[in-house]
Amino acid sequence: QKQIDSTIAKSIIPIEKQELLKNVNLIANIRAAGNAYFDQDGFNNFRFQMEQFRLEFKGNISKRTFFRFRDRYTRPATSESVDNISRSTDLAFVEFQMKKDSEFWYMSIGKMCADWGGYEFDANPIDIYQYTDFIDAADNFLTGIGTRFTLSKNHSLSFQVLNTRTKTFEELYPNDTAFIQQSKAPLAYIANWRGSMFDGKLQTIWSYSLFNEAKNYYINYASIGVQVTPSNKFRVQFDYKWCSEQIDREGIVSNYITDGANYDDRVAQGTVYNSYWTRLDFRVVPKVNLFFVGFIDQGNWNKADVYYDNAESKQKIYTGYCYIPGVEFLPSKDLNLKIFVSYVGHDYRFTDFAKSTLNKTNYSNNRFTFGIITPLVFL
Amino acid sequence: QKQIDSTIAKSIIPIEKQELLKNVNLIANIRAAGNAYFDQDGFNNFRFQMEQFRLEFKGNISKRTFFRFRDRYTRPATSESVDNISRSTDLAFVEFQMKKDSEFWYMSIGKMCADWGGYEFDANPIDIYQYTDFIDAADNFLTGIGTRFTLSKNHSLSFQVLNTRTKTFEELYPNDTAFIQQSKAPLAYIANWRGSMFDGKLQTIWSYSLFNEAKNYYINYASIGVQVTPSNKFRVQFDYKWCSEQIDREGIVSNYITDGANYDDRVAQGTVYNSYWTRLDFRVVPKVNLFFVGFIDQGNWNKADVYYDNAESKQKIYTGYCYIPGVEFLPSKDLNLKIFVSYVGHDYRFTDFAKSTLNKTNYSNNRFTFGIITPLVFL
């Protein structure tokens, strides 16, 4: 009898496939919404949008090899000039455990998420109602190598060396090629610390990055994220991001100076961005989560005085204010599904200099939004 | 002994994965053919074509959650301006059972098939030899929300509110933006009835849709599909479609008026399309299916008299005749595979007005075609 039963049991999927199936996940990361847009003059447009749709495979291919692949269906599929892989592909990397049965040291290679700090950036994109201008404009998925050390159960450090961008210097700065020399090794160097203290009630994701954007042109970026979870009903996240760009990689300020009299088609130099972001979650009952997201983006142009006599030496250009109150319903126990209703208020306020000299006017880009968020697990 | 055996049985794939595997399907919808093209002057070109290649995942993610995703590899992958998701993606929606253990009420959100009536539209695209002009030109996959009621085992009703298009007004009607005001909520409203009578021998898919294409410009679309299955060897399908467009969304007539003397680059207004479609299937023996598809497309321009004195108030522009006799072989019992040989005759006949005033001449686009049709199930 034992023979028969074990034969039945053995006749099915071969052992290696069973192991793979156990460990591999196929996920459709979805955020679908109905959006009513309002600008400074009132209601503007209603439409349904697939805000996020990213298909993901991940899992342990062998005991010491982890793989992750994520591809968007909301971006053109291309072949990028620097790293050769499609812009639609967020992640395509392999990570190796460097010592057998030890979680101390890992190395990875491929297209990966730049390991920047902050809880906004660390969230699954489907959970974001509105990215800060800074993260929205950044190139977040870059190709290269990374290493990660688990110092203890509560602390880990990571280091990455990545291409500084996915497009060439000529593509990003077409009007500067005559003035600025390219870097021969345009790389980004990223260090990150993830900490957990007081039984996980205080957590941190901090990072510092240096980008070599062109010969003698660097970008310094620091981000500090803190998460406090005083009780299992309440959670506070706060990020501070600071970025100083000898050449304006983000392009936010460059975009705002084009209406000035002295604009010369070149990308701005000496821009500095500050971003303050917070998210509060209050889980009233297991099926209802109240949240509030608020952030302030601030852009400066330190070399404005080269072009304009009336500019200060550290000229502020604009401040963006965003406030997002909302409620998320979690109807299901077996499915990670959120139904949300929220309002996104987003105001752009320009400084007097930007108004008078760069001809900017304040504007708003608000929306009332409802929909679903789910990382649907197929397998 | 029981211990041992059940351990073996338990050691394999975890219960949740087993459940998922049971319910999830991965399908490659394929239609590959060799096509010899003939126009009015005779043989023109032979080539092999992957007429359809659509990869599909679908299944029940949880007891009350169904998901379906289908993506074409025969369309550019882009990010569409209105709904943000790739034009190559046909389907990406989640459907929820609203009441536990009840099949009465379902709701869905995402990019879905507009629930239009008619058996032509209801068929898997791999089974279509030639779409009617009307369906060929339509935007069939739209983003929004839908609801569905199973009234009884034999009757169901569905309602959808979808974006009216995937591209913006400016993109579709670039020469009309100075004359026509956009709609602030450009939505399509779709109602559908699916019925089954006389033990399923008579079935119906009827629908009515209203599109708000621009401010004060609407499109009305009705389609009526009937299927009669007198015996298990014989099946008749018939569709009638009627569409009245205050602004010519389909663009078929607009495309034919460009050679007229008074053409002003704007999209035609007041177009009306009629389409009559039938498919007959006769399963001679289980492995052989004889079929005939025939359809008539008819396009009118009700505002032709605004531009041309010699036009009637309801001016017919063209009639398209298509006839497709063929045979399908079904060689396999375990695989849904059809090998087909067929001739597609497609003649376009213009009215005297279109010939004399719009300089159109009759033409044909015929082909002899052979190949395979299969929805290949991987998993």
Next chain:
Amino acid sequence: QKQIDSTIAKSIIPIEKQELLKNVNLIANIRAAGNAYFDQDGFNNFRFQMEQFRLEFKGNISKRTFFRFRDRYTRPATSESVDNISRSTDLAFVEFQMKKDSEFWYMSIGKMCADWGGYEFDANPIDIYQYTDFIDAADNFLTGIGTRFTLSKNHSLSFQVLNTRTKTFEELYPNDTAFIQQSKAPLAYIANWRGSMFDGKLQTIWSYSLFNEAKNYYINYASIGVQVTPSNKFRVQFDYKWCSEQIDREGIVSNYITDGANYDDRVAQGTVYNSYWTRLDFRVVPKVNLFFVGFIDQGNWNKADVYYDNAESKQKIYTGYCYIPGVEFLPSKDLNLKIFVSYVGHDYRFTDFAKSTLNKTNYSNNRFTFGIITPLVFL
């Protein structure tokens, strides 16, 4: 007791899914590298690149039906004008066993690899450090039908009829449409022999192809690949490829003649390409493989004398020399993973005619490269 156990065993994945799972593979073909580029003037640029990322599904869908699909994330997803399927899709074909339980005869339809001879072309693209100019410029994945005969355990023959290209004549030869008439059936005919002799120590992949590129314009292509495996530590592969093109489909020579005084914007006629390629592998120990790849590409323009008096009747244009020494480490027993370090030297030398009359100068495109190669099996 038996009842209980067999119930457990039966409750899991249904039989059909078990069968499918056994036979289906999901593979991420990856080649990721850091590349330091050097030209004739020295170090030029360093960057990380996802050199290859091709996702693949393959398997037996039923006992007599095999399917294979492979798609690149390093190419734009488009809809090609001739065969309708995306340029990013390498493979999308179905293969049928024509006689039950017999491995003698197979037929396939879809987009497939042109069954060209040679071991360079036969290798998984992730194992190639640098393709010869000839293979690099060729359209290797074409749509059509194929047939394959297993003559014996050691010998097989295959024949294919494929579209000669994925783009139209107008797209590929825009400046020749006024001079050359298109072919009405632009097809490629390919014959291939795969042999194995002396217990597999001597193996061959030979092929001959004829392309009908335009009316009265043909391309003849022969390739001869030989593999000798004297011991399980040592392997030698050698390919010879010859291609004579009445119209320069490859475009390599056409690209080099644009700087000549008499260039008329048309594609070159009468080009002949020769390519000699070899790869030596020496598996020092199971975890270390030393290899050397070397190849010579040679391009001629037989109709140069129509344009230039100083040209020979069979004018040589350039010779490319490539030499690739390197080492591959295979750290894992359960995973097909190679870590490589290599130098790719690639020199282009022009003939005196090309230098003086076509204004070409010799150049180099070298690189130092390190990274990983793995066909990661998900499932």
